[in-house]
Amino acid sequence: MVLKLFFPQCCNTADSGLLVGRWIPGHNSAVVLAVIHYPFIPGQVKKYLSELQSQTQVDLTVLGSWSMPKEGQEGMDSFLKDLSTIFPQKCWLQLSREIGKRGFTCQVVQNNGRLLQDREQKNGEGDKIILIHYDQRKVMLSQLHPVQDVGQKSDVEASELRLVFQTVAQSQPLFFLDKYDDGPLKLSHWQSEGREASIIAELLKQASVPVCIFLTWLLSLWYWFCSFRILHLPPVLFISSKLSTCVQSVYRAVHFRTVFSPKKAGTHVEFMRKANIFVSFLVDIALGLLLISWLYRENRISKLADTLVPVADRVAKELQELLEWLMGAPAGLKMNRALDQVLGRFFLYHIHLWISYIHLMSPFIERILWYVGLSACLGLTFALSVLSDIVALLTFHIYCFYVYGARLYCLTIYGLSSLWRLFRGKKWNVLRQRVDSCSYDLDQNTADTALFPLQLFIGTLLFTILLFLLPTTALYYLVFTLLRLVVVLFQGVIHLSVDFINSFPLFAIGLRICRPYRLAEGVKFNVLCQEPGTPLHLMMEINPLKCSSVLQCYRTPTYSCYPKDSWAGLCKKLFVGELIYPWKQKTDKTD
């Protein structure tokens, strides 16, 4: 069996002493975490280790001895060999390094005194040893992906590398003692040259707790306001579920609750979620303020307000011309004159009403727009949602026309299909939810299911009428559906960009670019130069996660506005005349 030893790079030039670390359970390997230097008192070493064990839940033990003799220290070897009796172990490692040579020599002593050496042997007997050098600080800070839940540890056999990473990460308290501490023990690890800290980071950490408490209190005020009975009436609920501004604000409130909770993030996933939300919120606000500074400079907002009413007028005029065209002979098709006139006049009246309302509101538009523009300081996503809502309100008449046209067309189609079934002698069985055949008997016993000639006559009449009215209704339906689809497309683009800003994990991507060792996909090994007589030395480096995996892993889940139906389903619905809502939003389960 091959013995694998993970040795930190920072201890390569450490003075002689004891190796402290952990034997990885289930695999024939050990992780060295620190070196305790000579002189030391064995009793204090044991006390210190048991203290740390209770603090970190990692079973730290003395693994063996490390000897790097300097000038005048030749008598260390036998002393270090005798140490194995003081710290009873199943397996005692003796690592030694000479100045000037690059390789280490390693000897493993088993409990029964058998000495197993790593030497090149022809028949391949004896233990073989691999020494794997690792960068302690990077391994401590890094997180192996795919991230496993803490509870899953016992179910699946944890892999060796995962255990090594976990051991180093959990042994943080071991690295608090540095060379400036006046304790009885002198340790060597990555922080032994002196612990570094930043005053600003500490101040921010201290200040963040009261700030979080204050913001959570503000948030609770907002929730209390939202829980008023008057806001839970069905019409208000309905409107607020349709307006994307309200949806976005609800969504942001949920986010704030996550970010500003005073509880510290426990797992890596929670921490990344909090950080991503916080950073994307800051970027959102920054972009919103940029937008405001652009809008309010040179009085652009009032220019925008001034162009709004003429644009609405123009849209209405275009619609009127369209209807006049439809009422004539559109594209050379011959319409049913009476139905054409009815529908055309009906829609023209609607447009007239709409334009009157717009003109009624025109003196207040500039003021309203000025205040609404200020809401962009809550974030660019807010501004985009408001824009989407304004567009929805301004094109409300197009939506109404679409609904009327679709309903009419839908009625025509259903009537036609039902009457067509009548001719073929079939009936819709409501009980069985299927089409059954139905005879033309005049038998008294089956009077309720038979078709009388009268039924047949009326059916024929209605069928003919509907068939000849079909082109007119179909054309109106087609025109208004296309208009509606244009508006839906525009709103869809806005929603997609809002979604993108909400869900893009900016913090994770920044971490991947600036500190790639924090998000690790795996490890890389390099074989270091060999000297004969030394065991195999490998250099372990962290292989960072690919950018696409980062995006997939850390995307903040949003109320996604993905298409509800596939393309085929959409086309079918359009053909039959059902109302389509291509951008149906998934509501949160908490609401």
Add this chain to the structure above:
Amino acid sequence: MRYARPKNAGDLKATIRATWALITPEQCHRLVDSMPRRIAAVIQAKGAPTNVISMAEEEFTDINGNSISLDCQTHSDFCREFTVTSPKLSLRKVMVYTCFVWLFAYAVFFFTENTAVLSSAIILTLAGMMIHIHFVKVDHETLLIIGSLGVQLSSSYASGRESTIFIEMNKLKDIVINEAVYMHSIIYYLCILIKDPADPETVTSVVPLFQSSNPRLNCLVQVYRSCQEILAQSR
């Protein structure tokens, strides 16, 4: 020679002569050329058996007939590294493509008198070359097998970028040579069978090796035998 099984002395002589005739002058040249390297390794090891043995590179080709080279390095009893080097970017092809694109751009410029065509052709050629070197052209692929630790596959691109995957030994079921039928040809490829440690009998996925260099069967057999020796030790 080992398959010959001569029955008498005459047979033995004939077999020896035939095998001697099969040794090509190129093989002799290669062995002579590698002598300085091997002597230097022995001197560095001070007479002990050398840890690093570089075998003579034999003539291998890939499935399309281009010549590739295989380099095996034995770092220790249970650690070996195989490097398959693809042929380098051919200057002739680069020149041909560039001339073609630029002649086309000049022709378009001749008709439209718009200099933006020329600058866009230059930018296109540069961008295309950079993308090709950085993402498409693989310089060499390496398989590092460390007994009882795992297997590492890495591809090194012409621009120096390296992409590496490490597979731990407990997830590795076996390394096998598989055959694939593609159109009119049968292609052999070396692949690693991955298993889930919780369920050791089923193969969850297959990772093919040397996908850019595509060496032929003789090269794969050498790599396979070497790997199986190491895998047998750790079982």
